[in-house]
Amino acid sequence: MTEVRVAGVGLTKFGRQPERTGRDLFAEAALNAFADADVPRADVDALNYGNFIGSLAENQGHQAPLMAEAAGLRCPATRYEEACASAGVAVREAVRTVRSGEADVVVAGGMERMNNLGTGDATAGLSIAADDLFEIRAGMTFPGAYALMARAYFDEYGGGRTDLAHVASKNHANAVDNEYAQYRREVTVEEALDAPPIATPLHLFDACPITDGASALVLVSEAYADANDLDAPVAITGTGQGTDNLALGDREHLTRTPAADDAAATAYDEAGIGPDDVDLAEVHDCFTIAEVLATESLGFFAPGEGISAARDGVTTADGDLPINLSGGLKAKGHPVGATGGSQIVELTRLLRGDHPNSRHVPDAEVAVAHNAGGTVASAVVHVLEVAR
Amino acid sequence: MTGAAGDAGYDEWLAALADGQGFYLESPAGHGSLPPRRVCPHSGSTELTAEPLPEVGTLETFTVVHVPTPRFDDDAPYVTAIADFGAVRLTGVLRGVDPEAVDGIDLGMAVEAGVEERETDGKRIVVLRPA
Numbered sequence: 473m474t475e476v477r478v479a480g481v482g483l484t485k486f487g488r489q490p491e492r493t494g495r496d497l498f499a500e501a502a503l504n505a506f507a508d509a510d511v512p513r514a515d516v517d518a519l520n521y522g523n524f525i526g527s528l529a530e531n532q533g534h535q536a537p538l539m540a541e542a543a544g545l546r547c548p549a550t551r552y553e554e555a556c557a558s559a560g561v562a563v564r565e566a567v568r569t570v571r572s573g574e575a576d577v578v579v580a581g582g583m584e585r586m587n588n589l590g591t592g593d594a595t596a597g598l599s600i601a602a603d604d605l606f607e608i609r610a611g612m613t614f615p616g617a618y619a620l621m622a623r624a625y626f627d628e629y630g631g632g633r634t635d636l637a638h639v640a641s642k643n644h645a646n647a648v649d650n651e652y653a654q655y656r657r658e659v660t661v662e663e664a665l666d667a668p669p670i671a672t673p674l675h676l677f678d679a680c681p682i683t684d685g686a687s688a689l690v691l692v693s694e695a696y697a698d699a700n701d702l703d704a705p706v707a708i709t710g711t712g713q714g715t716d717n718l719a720l721g722d723r724e725h726l727t728r729t730p731a732a733d734d735a736a737a738t739a740y741d742e743a744g745i746g747p748d749d750v751d752l753a754e755v756h757d758c759f760t761i762a763e764v765l766a767t768e769s770l771g772f773f774a775p776g777e778g779i780s781a782a783r784d785g786v787t788t789a790d791g792d793l794p795i796n797l798s799g800g801l802k803a804k805g806h807p808v809g810a811t812g813g814s815q816i817v818e819l820t821r822l823l824r825g826d827h828p829n830s831r832h833v834p835d836a837e838v839a840v841a842h843n844a845g846g847t848v849a850s851a852v853v854h855v856l857e858v859a860r
Numbered sequence: 861m862t863g864a865a866g867d868a869g870y871d872e873w874l875a876a877l878a879d880g881q882g883f884y885l886e887s888p889a890g891h892g893s894l895p896p897r898r899v900c901p902h903s904g905s906t907e908l909t910a911e912p913l914p915e916v917g918t919l920e921t922f923t924v925v926h927v928p929t930p931r932f933d934d935d936a937p938y939v940t941a942i943a944d945f946g947a948v949r950l951t952g953v954l955r956g957v958d959p960e961a962v963d964g965i966d967l968g969m970a971v972e973a974g975v976e977e978r979e980t981d982g983k984r985i986v987v988l989r990p991a
Contacts, residue, residue, distance in 0.1 A: 596929035605870045606894060610951045610986050611925060611932045611940045611978075619923035620942055627921070627967050671940075672924040672962075717901050721942050721949035722893065726921055 475694040476570045477704035477859065479577075480509020481817040486685040486805035487654040490587035494523070494530050494686075495542040498583040501686035501810070502543035505579070509690040510702060516690075517575035519549040520566045522558030522582025523809035525597040529585050543688070545579065553809075555601035556758060558582055559687060560812025560843030560852030564711045566691050567854075576696040581688035584807035594682050598808065601846040603719040615679050617720055617847045618759040619671040624726040625761060626673070629776030633673055636760035637664035638783040640677040640802060643757060646789055647799025649828035650818075654681050654805030678760040683805030687813035689820075694859075706820045710745070710855030712738025718849045729848035732769035736842070736853045740771075743838075743855035747771030751836035752793065752822060754815035756844040757800040766842045767795060770853070789832040797822060797829040812843035812852060819856050869896025874984060878975035882913035884948040892947025916991045917943035917950065919969040924959050934980040943971045943988050952986035953978075 482504025484497050498521070506513060519540045527533050536549035552562040559582030566580035586594045598614045607617070626632055641661050647653035659677055667676035697704045714734030717723055724730075740746055747770060755770070757763035764778040772793060773781060781787045787795035798804045798818035801811060819839040821827035841854040873895050876883055884892045885908040887900035892911075899906055922941035925932070932938060939954035939962055950973050957965060970991035978985050 591927070592930045592933070595927060596931070599929055605867060606986075607951050608929075609983075611928065611935065611938055611953050612951060613925055613927065613929055615927065616923045616925045616940050619925075620921045620940065623923065623967075624921040669924065669926045671926065674923075719951070721951045722901060726942065 474571050474573060475859070476567050476708045477692050477694055477697045477702070478689060478706045478708065478816070478820045479511050479692045479697060479702050479704045480505045480690040481820050482508060482688045483652050483814055483817055484685045486652050486683050486807060488587045489684045492585070492684060494526055494532065494535070494583050494585045495538055497585065497684065497686040498539045498581070498688070499542040501581060501583070501688040502579060505688040505690050511577060511690050511692065513544050515577045516545050516547050516579050518547050518566070518569060518578045519543070519545050520552060520562035520578060520580040521549060522552045522562040522812060524553060524555055524558050524584060525600070526585070526809070528597045529589050539583065543579070554850040555845035556756065556806070556808040557812055557843045557845030557850040557852050558809040561713065563689065563813055563816055563854065564713055564852050567708050567711045570691055570693050576693045578691050579688060580691060581686065581813035582809040583686035584809040585684050586682045586807065587684050591682065606719050606721065613671060615671040615674055615759065618761050619674045620720060621726055621765065621847065622673055622761040625764070625779070628727050629779065631779035633665060634661065635779045635783050636678055637661040639757065639760040639763050640664045642782045642788050643796050643800040643802040646797050646829060647803035650799050650804060651828070653799045653803055654683055655803045674759055674761070680758050680801040680806040683807040685805060685807035685810050687810040687817050689813055689816060705859055706823050707857050707859040708854055709857045710739035710741070710743030712736060712742070712853045714851045716849045718846065720847045728775060729765045729769045729844070729851065731848050732766060732842060732844060732851035732853065735851040736770050739853040739855050743857065745838060745855060749838050750793065750840050751838050752797060752833050753795050753840040753842065754798060754800070754819055755795055755842040756811070757796055757802045758806055760802065762844065763795065763800065765848070766844070770840060770842055789829065794832055797832060815841040815843060816854060816856065823856060823858050874975055877973060877986065878984070882973060883910045884913055885909065886911045886947060890947065894948060913973065914945050916970050916972060917945035919967055919971050920944045920949065921967065922954055922962070922965070924962055932978065932980055935978060941988050943973070945973070950986060950988070952988040954988045956989040
């Protein structure tokens with residue numbers, strides 16, 4: 473099997489930039505990735521582009537050719553949509569295409585423009601990742617959905633708002649030095665606990681912000697990297713995807729995310745590693761409770777034991793297993809259709825040593841990205857390793 | 861965004877719930893699901909039969925929503941809850957409790973399911989109330 477290397481990565485600043493068009497955002501991320509990759513755009517065999525609510529936010533369907541054009545590419549271009557896991561799936565399919573030998577160079581990433589909608593319409597747009605008939609009509613918002621999971625988790629395993637406030641505080645601290653992050657300021661546990669409620673038991677600092685931004689990666693075959701003498705020291709060695717029933721109420725457990733269990737099992741198996749081999753991870757912390765559920769599905773903690781990891785210092789920047797050194801969706805921001813790509817951008821830089829937070833993980837060799845859609849009805853997990 | 865054509869299968873299910881004739885679909889293995897559905901999401905069986913929804917369920921989890929979507933602007937703050945009715949769960953708006961004091965409510969409370977109007981636009985929604 474051909475090994476897949478990350479030749480280059482690019483992002484836009486994540487944040488509130490409602491006037492910027494989607495095509496401009498993605499073009500910036502893609503050009504940044506090409507500047508990092510030293511790969512000519514003419515060599516690109518395909519564009520895999522993730523986007524969730526562009527049809528609502530920009531009244532723009534058929535975005536893949538538009539984004540190819542914006543990035544200066546003329547190749548088969550396809551949009552992937554799995555809610556907030558859209559870019560994760562776009563990356564996964566790029567990995568599979570390169571592995572198959574069908575392509576040597578694939579650009580993968582995504583874009584989301586959200587702030588031009590305003591909070592109410594953005595909340596409504598995001599809610600369409602849930603089941604329209606049985607959830608959205610019952611008033612389920614996404615903060616509400618994760619709040620339902622959080623309360624069920626507290627009831628089943630214990631833990632509470634203070635544990636979640638530690639997750640928020642940790643991820644805000646990690647974002648301070650990240651030049652791409654939306655919120656580069658620390659938030660204390662007390663500040664998080666005192667913030668106004670969004671959907672109880674989740675309050676303002678339990679939720680990720682509404683973010684505009686884009687991500688792009690240039691993925692190449694090992695043979696292409698060797699033939700062109702590329703500096704591409706990070707390989708994607710495992711990719712997995714899982715699916716669950718769409719509606720939360722149709723799941724066996726309200727407190728577990730088996731789609732991510734399945735995605736992790738496949739990705740670990742492909743890479744020939746287990747959770748104990750992982751040095752750091754970027755996980756889908758759209759809400760603080762989501763980080764807890766993710767770390768349990770990834771096998772870092774048993775069900776019911778992930779809740780105290782941030783509070784105990786295990787997952788902080790200088791802990792045994794740093795989680796979301798970028799700041800996570802929580803503080804770095806969550807342009808939903810770009811997030812799965814941005815996680816792999818961050819991990820690549822962390823492993824290469826050119827990320828502001830690389831100093832926390834100087835010897836890291838194995839990293840995991842966990843990207844989820846909806847209430848984890850879709851999940852994508854990737855394993856990244858420093859190539860030997 | 862939703863057209864005027866209605867949603868066959870779901871509309872009949874909601875009307876039955878409103879008439880006190882709530883039901884769910886059951887597969888031969890005893891798994892429950894909600895219509896419209898041709899395949900049991902748990903067993904894969906296509907032999908689904910309508911079974912009466914138990915009159916009383918138990919509150920499994922809830923949230924008080926303070927930041928709504930526009931369709932619920934006038935309803936907020938409101939409570940979204942999931943209740944266990946045995947073979948199926950229902951997600952609905954929990955009424956008959958005070959949203960400002962609801963964090964004191966114990967999970968496991970007995971609830972009944974019905975259909976009422978959304979305050980914002982009068983659309984019919986699944987509502988849970990203390991039994």
